[in-house]
Amino acid sequence: MVHRRTLLAASLAAPPLARAASAQTGAADGYPSRPVAVLTGYTPGGVTDTAARAVAERMQRELGQPVVVENRPGAATAVANTAVAQARPDGYTLLMGTSTLAINPALQPTLTPREPMRELVPVGMVFRTAFVLHVHPSVPAKNTAEFIAHAKANPGQVNFGSSGTGAVNHLCQALFAQRAGIEVTHVPFRGGAPALLELRQGRIQAMFQAVQEALPVLREGTTRGLGISSAERSPLLPEVPPVADTLPGFDVVFWQGLFAPVGTPEPVLARVGAALRAATDDPALRARMAEQGVSVQTGDAAMLRDLLARETESWGKLIREAGIKPD
Structure with a gap:
């Protein structure tokens, strides 16, 4: 008969890494x-x-438990980001993080988490969505190259709207202006809807806007689409070429990915990651989101980690060079 004391001694005698692996296996x-x-x-x-919500609904079929989306808006998404970063790392509190995780550290360094790369663990990609550069019909440009030429001929006179200072479409515009060598006037709004209203009225002349938001006015002819911010064309606007055709290498999108708190056991991360992959691989979900101009991405943790690291560096550099400050 093996006594409990003998089993305990054997456990303590095991190498630390072996004990950790055993704990992770059971996690x-x-x-x-x-x-x-x-x-x-x-x-x-x-x-x-x-x-x-679409991804959560599909994930719960894999996990066998409800996956409930909770809206925690505020402080440029820092409210939700911080809540997850500080949550118990047991897999029961996750984050649908976005591009703001890469922007906030440079734009608003007082917001938490100050170092998302150290405080959150990537699980996998969810989606990418591009912006369309569209202009009021009064702008005499039919494509991106002509728009750049127009802006160069009229420095500072093109009013370029955005959904807010530091929003991804604002940074897209700032990068565009930097790469094109043009001077435009940035006009920030509190959201995309009021900016679009001003564009329709011609009080601003241009903006980068999420394809699905711009689609109605583009279809009615109220605005004119010149270029897509992603390296590839949008299936919703296949006739509009990428900005990269004029500015090689230009590739800006808004993205969303799933994160967990640091310290979440690897087996739990693997279980969540498998459920996420099943969701993002689902043809019905992909088709449903494509109708809204969203490209669902099946990416592992490494892809999301690389994306966050790369954009934290690139957006931080742009924010510093352009002197962008929050409102």
Whole structure:
């Protein structure tokens, strides 16, 4: 008969790495045994919320427990980001993080988490969505090259709208102006809807806007599409070429990915990652989101980690060079 004291001694005698591996192996046993919360830093109804709910609905079929999306807007998504970074690392509180994780450290360094790369663990990609450069019909440009020529001939006279200082479409515009060597006037708004209204009225002349938001006015002819911000064409606007055709290498998108708190056991991350891959691989979900101009991405943790690191560096550099400050 083997005594409990003997088993305990054998366990303590095992190498530390072996004990850690044993603990990790058992960490996912029974996971999940209760609902999983997925936090998003956006209000209900937008693309980020819609995508989060579609993915969560599909993930719960894999996990066998409800996956509940919780909207925690505020402080440029920092409310949701911080709540997850500080949550118990057990896999029951996850984050639908976005491009703001790469922007906030340079734009608003007082917001937490100050170092998302150290405080959050990437699980996998969810989606990418591009912006379309569209202009009021009064702008005498039919393509990106002509628009750049027009802006160069009229320095500072083109009013370029955005959904807010530091928003991805603002940074897209700032990078565009830097790469094109043009001077434009940035006019920030509180969201894309009021900016679009001003563009329709001709009080601003141009803006980069999410394809799905710009589509109605483009189809009615109120504005004219000149270029797509991603390296590839948008399936919703196949006739509009990428900006990269004029400015090689230009590739700006808004992205969303799933994160967990640092310290979440590897077996739990693997379980969540497998459920996420099943969701993003689902043809029905992909087709559903494509109708909204969203390209669902199946990417592993390494892809999301590389993206966050790369954009944290590139957006930080642009923000510093352009002297961009929050409102």
